Amino acid sequence: MILMEKYWVRGIRGAVTVAENTPEAIITATRQLLEKIARENLLEPERIISIIFSVTPDLNAAFPAEGARALGWTKVPLFCTTEIAVPGSLPRCVRVLVHAYLTCAQEDVKHVYLGDAVALRPDLF
Template sequence: MIRGVRGAVTVKENNETEIIEATRMLIRQMIQENNIEAEAVASVFISVTEELTAAFPAKAMRSLEGWTYVPVMCMREIPVEGSLPKCIRVMMHVNSDSPQHNISHIYLRDAVRLRPDLNASSTT
């Protein structure tokens, strides 16, 4: 079974270092809380809001040992009026035997507003 593991994080500034560090923090927490191994990941989609142009957040995943061959695609989020700015969203497609309700979706910083019903995540 392939499960979607969702996550999101915000940044304060549009700069490469902050985008990469925030994405790395988010992905590491997604991996840790869901016991994900790179070999079990079919693909990863990463979207950014339109004002984040300083870096490809996929670069964060490429820095993780063992994640070199995981297919990753970056894209721009739909610019809906009033949506959360400076936000990076991740969708991992993971082969897993876990039931859907056992998947931990991770929302950090201001991104906790995206899914207040899933408030078990840290707001680091």
């Protein structure tokens, strides 16, 4: 008898701040965020359904999806959009919502916030 693990569709949130509005900075920060999300959630690319990225309006030098492509995630559907420009909100921030098949319970999903983005979810730290 072959036993298969049970998978559930889960959403993994994350965000990272970017030092400057350059392609290198945006792609590097996004890549670091995705690598940590994958590592913390034992996530393999073939388990990723899709990824939605948003960036603050002050980041327009590159698409954050390029960071996922740099990881070799070429088959994952990616979408980029601009975050709402709320006065006083965190500047130079890339946010992500990863939809994936995971074996863990909802409360065990590891959301990842790096740099100044940890201020977005102080309840997680």
